Amino acid sequence: MAGPADAHDRDVRAAERFEELFRRHHRAVAAYARRRAQGDTSDDVVASTFLVAWRRLGEVPADSLPWLLAVARNVIATQQRGSRRRGALRQRLERADGSASPSAAEESAGRVAAALGRLPETDREAITLIAWEGLRPGEAATVLGQSPAAFRVRLHRAKRRLRRELDRAGQADPHPQHPSVVKEIAP
Template sequence: MDTTNDGQRFTALYQRHYTDIEGYVRRRVHPSQVNDVVAEVFVVAWRRLDDLPGDGVLPWLYGVARRTLANAYRSEQRRGRLLEALAAQPDVPAGDHANDVTSRLAVMTAFSQLSSDHQEALRLTLWENLSARDASRASGCSVATFQVRLHRARKKLRKAINTPINDESAGDAVGRNAPRTDWDGTGVQH
């Protein structure tokens, strides 16, 4: 591929047919879309420079423009359907998040008071979703030891935050949705 020759051929093609293609597109789309569609037509022409017909290049470019416009129309229709679907969604009030923040802070504070073994037991089961068997391997202890450790960790966490927590809510507060920073109070992410 001779890029100098190709560049000159493309430049000549662009200069000769830009106004025609731009007018063709301008009559069919919103003015804000004209430059994008015309640019796409000439990108296709550049990519297919070796496939251009010797004569009748302008009709070929019109064909490319027609297909590019069809793609733009389909995209616009999808966009319109998406906007309609979003507009049809019911408005859900956001509510006050202060209670959620307070609860999370209480859990984070309680979590930071646990021993590192208990913290790790909770992390392995809640963040990493490991079974007791896999978590025990990761911790380097027996399954029974790990299960006892996990039971104690949950019990101490419940006591530290002084509210009953079932395993699912502990998972949300200490687990995947909680920020993973500053669990030990040092300000350093672990």
């Protein structure tokens, strides 16, 4: 029979495991969220990610960073869906009021960023998981819920599309614009 002391020991071990998980991966999850979340919502993404990790601590695998990034990706997707719904509602309400506000155009930070922006979301995600997050292909595959072989094919195709976009923009060499991307996407 498990007594109160056993339950307490189990709770202490869970808290210690969570603290270690947080200590080891908070910085990486926060960086991931800052690069992908809209506006100043990255802190909310990080908090929600670790809340899910706490609630599902028994499901967190030994190689926990890809799992955490997959959770963060889902949190961001949920936030973006909500934001789109709120924006659509706001536009409908503005049209009903007769006042329409012009949307502000986003500016590119450089040619590589612009080329990345022209790629499909799946290509951007494959490239940035490797180049910005520093994941190995197997880990990135876990984040995206794919087999490592399928991810490698996706990454190869994404790199090829990025090179084409850079060529169209007149910059085949991404080195001057974004050195962190170069290590994995340069030919």
